């Protein structure tokens with residue numbers, strides 16, 4: 459994010475700068491940092507063997523899993539180019555930037571409807587673009603109904619993005635109606651997220667969304683394995699929550715190790 463305004467201690471900071479500050483602090487401690495990608499985790503007797511794509515294997519009595527999630531994409535040309543230039547994957551973070559502007563929201567589930575309703579109070583107009591039909595809880599559908607500045611496009615999808623350097627137009631293709639060009643200042647993608655849990659392969663319990671199920675202390679279904687942040691079943695996905703839950707998981711892991719000895 460180019461503007462984080464809800465992490466305590468900083469009035470405004472970019473995602474990159476906040477990461478650098480976290481890294482600087484970690485490097486002052488007795489922590490070994492390996493910039494690598496974990497490819498597998500294998501439980502061994504009283505240990506976990508963590509193997510990376512570059513072939514390193516680290517063995518540990520306890521692990522804290524914090525590998526986050528990644529957004530599902532629209533699959534439209536130039537999507538990467540417009541991310542952060544009008545195309546957003548985080549309405550909670552970027553919504554306030556579109557006060558009095560024209561926005562579109564893509565998706566037909568709870569998150570998309572919630573975003574459309576919230577943005578209707580901030581933006582001048584909201585186009586809700588739904589690939590098939592709305593599949594959200596009745597409470598969100600009821601909220602959507604009757605809001606005058608929301609236009610719902612069913613059986614529609616974005617097929618082109620345009621503008622230089624910022625997103626200015628989207629083309630939507632609606633079944634049986636052809637193409638329509640809509641002027642927008644921002645588009646929020648709300649078509650879901652994929653947690654980075656492929657590497658876990660039966661190691662811990664995942665929920666229906668493939669998130670790691672944790673209890674309130676960050677314990678997973680497997681003894682010695684803890685988890686925190688966006689990769690977990692914790693509902694709210696924000697930095698302060700990931701950081702707080704990370705601290706809780708660390709304290710639990712510490713207690714677990716103390717009891718082992």
Ligand SMILES: Cc1cc2nc3c(=O)[nH]c(=O)nc-3n(C[C@H](O)[C@H](O)[C@H](O)COP(=O)(O)OP(=O)(O)OC[C@H]3O[C@@H](n4cnc5c(N)ncnc54)[C@H](O)[C@@H]3O)c2cc1C
Pocket residue numbers: 459461462463464465494495496497524525526527547548551654657686687688689695696697698700
């Ligand atoms: C565009 C955008 C803007 C946002 N703005 C805000 C904001 O303003 N305020 C706010 O509170 N939240 C914001 N968020 C949400 C916030 O970024 C997340 O809630 C937070 O980063 C979660 O932290 P995390 O450590 O759980 O996961 P991440 O920050 O996603 O970190 C996970 C890390 O694990 C790495 N990883 C994944 N798989 C592996 C593997 N196999 N091996 C090794 N490493 C791996 C990833 O590369 C990544 O570096 C925003 C999110 C987005 C996408």
